[in-house]
Amino acid sequence: xxxxxxxxxxxLKMALTGSDTPGREREETFLLKAVxxxxxxxxxxxxxxxxxxxxNFLLDNKELDAPLFIxxxxxxxxxxxxxxxxLLARACPGRIDFPPLGFxxxxxxxxxxxxxxxxxxxxxxxxxLKHVGVAFYTVGRSLSTxxxxxxxxxxxxxxxxxxxxxxxxxILGGFWLGIDQEGSTGTLSWSGVLFGxxxxxCVSLNAIYTKKVMPAVDGNIxxxxxxxxxxxxxxxxxxxxxxxxxxxxxxxxxxxxxxxWGMMTVGGVFGFAIGYVTGLQIxxxxxxxxxxxxxxxACVQTVMAVVYNSSTKSVLWWTSxxxxxxxxxxxTWVKSIEMQRTPAKVPQDSAREKxxxxxxxxxxx
Numbered sequence: 001x002x003x004x005x006x007x008x009x010x011x012l013k014m015a016l017t018g019s020d021t022p023g024r025e026r027e028e029t030f031l032l033k034a035v036x037x038x039x040x041x042x043x044x045x046x047x048x049x050x051x052x053x054x055x056n057f058l059l060d061n062k063e064l065d066a067p068l069f070i071x072x073x074x075x076x077x078x079x080x081x082x083x084x085x086x087l088l089a090r091a092c093p094g095r096i097d098f099p100p101l102g103f104x105x106x107x108x109x110x111x112x113x114x115x116x117x118x119x120x121x122x123x124x125x126x127x128x129l130k131h132v133g134v135a136f137y138t139v140g141r142s143l144s145t146x147x148x149x150x151x152x153x154x155x156x157x158x159x160x161x162x163x164x165x166x167x168x169x170x171i172l173g174g175f176w177l178g179i180d181q182e183g184s185t186g187t188l189s190w191s192g193v194l195f196g197x198x199x200x201x202c203v204s205l206n207a208i209y210t211k212k213v214m215p216a217v218d219g220n221i222x223x224x225x226x227x228x229x230x231x232x233x234x235x236x237x238x239x240x241x242x243x244x245x246x247x248x249x250x251x252x253x254x255x256x257x258x259x260x261w262g263m264m265t266v267g268g269v270f271g272f273a274i275g276y277v278t279g280l281q282i283x284x285x286x287x288x289x290x291x292x293x294x295x296x297x298a299c300v301q302t303v304m305a306v307v308y309n310s311s312t313k314s315v316l317w318w319t320s321x322x323x324x325x326x327x328x329x330x331x332t333w334v335k336s337i338e339m340q341r342t343p344a345k346v347p348q349d350s351a352r353e354k355x356x357x358x359x360x361x362x363x364x365x
Contacts, residue, residue: 040284044277045297051270052134052301058267059130064252066245067126070264072236075122075229077268082226101226108227110216114209115231119239121202122232124195131192132182134305135313138298139178140196142171142324145331147204155208161338167331174323181317225275291332295325 058070082101089098125141132140146168152158160168182188210224217223240246254260282290302321306313 037284040277040281041293044281044293045300047270047273047277048294048297049301049304051267051274052129052137053305054263054267054270055126056129056134056137058263059126060133063254064248066240066248066252067130068123068236068240068243069245069249070267071122071126072233072240073264074268074271075232075236077265078272079226079229079233081269081272082222082229085222099220099222101223103227103230107216108231111213111224111227112231114206114213114224115228115235117202117205117209118228119232119235121199121206124199124202128192128196128199131189131195133309135302135309135311136178136182136187136192137196137305138302139175139320139324140193141199141203142175142328143197143200144203145171145328147201148207151204151208161334163334164331164338167327167334170323170327170330174320174325174327177316177323178320181314181320184314185317221275221279225272287332287336292329295329299325 055070059067064070085096085098086101089096089100128140129137149160149164149168152160179188179193214224217227240249249255278290281293285293299321305311
């Protein structure tokens with residue numbers, strides 16, 4: 001009996017003092033997790049910000065006005081990367097986890113409606129970035145959350161809570177204030193704003209169609225990306241010819257410049273990588289934390305663009321950005337609370353489902 005009491009007292013002492021080895025192991029585990037999360041968030045920020053600035057550099061090329069061709073090449077790079085990862089997974093089983101990919105015409109046809117929306121989304125997104133620049137890009141592409149609410153009501157017949165609608169109102173207010181402030185400085189591009197609105201609508205439709213098409217690819221996000229990018233490459237070819245970009249590409253003076261193709265390829269690699277690091281950040285944090293991280297990233301991205309261009313912005317211009325970012329974050333926070341209160345019908349523990357859920361409230365990459 002005494003030995004039992006001694007053991008209990010010693011265990012209590014170790015628990016209070018933290019002198020036991022398992023305590024140190026827990027501390028090391030916590031530190032390791034913290035470092036891992038910080039590394040994942042930093043990687044997401046680096047890839048996302050670099051991709052936006054790199055795309056802006058490629059699209060702002062005065063010698064080559066071919067946004068459709070640039071977008072087509074990025075989709076081509078993504079398709080090739082999927083095929084290469086599949087080969088590496090076969091060569092190194094156990095080290096690289098990637099699903100086996102083939103090409104099935106029936107599956108491609110089932111993914112086709114999503115591919116059309118996907119083409120519109122990335123094309124309008126790049127055209128918005130081309131016309132408004134990086135500084136106004138966050139505001140110009142801010143209405144995806146508002147379109148989520150609209151499409152949920154008209155297509156899915158789902159109502160939205162008052163608090164979520166207030167968040168949408170803040171986003172709309174920031175959007176219109178940003179347009180007003182851009183107009184007062186003489187730098188507003190109405191075509192860029194239109195492309196931003198269309199891109200926002202397509203982002204919302206892309207999330208809806210992605211869930212609809214997922215069963216056709218066995219719920220695998222990489223398989224979906226593979227078919228989506230192949231379909232996009234095929235669909236882009238007639239569009240490039242129709243809009244006269246083929247002649248511009250042939251007449252481009254740097255067509256044989258390795259540095260130009262290197263930048264184009266890096267842009268495609270970063271476009272492919274953003275999907276992976278987005279899922280990675282959600283996996284190691286949460287959808288809500290991912291949205292907060294995306295909001296902070298967008299803020300830093302905007303500041304970097306203003307500093308890089310040596311621009312001077314008014315207080316109201318910065319207020320419009322903060323309204324958009326805070327409204328988007330608040331919307332995600334409200335929806336996450338509502339989802340916690342409502343019992344889920346289907347478990348959504350996979351990273352794939354979390355990515356789809358966060359797309360509904362994400363202001364954009």
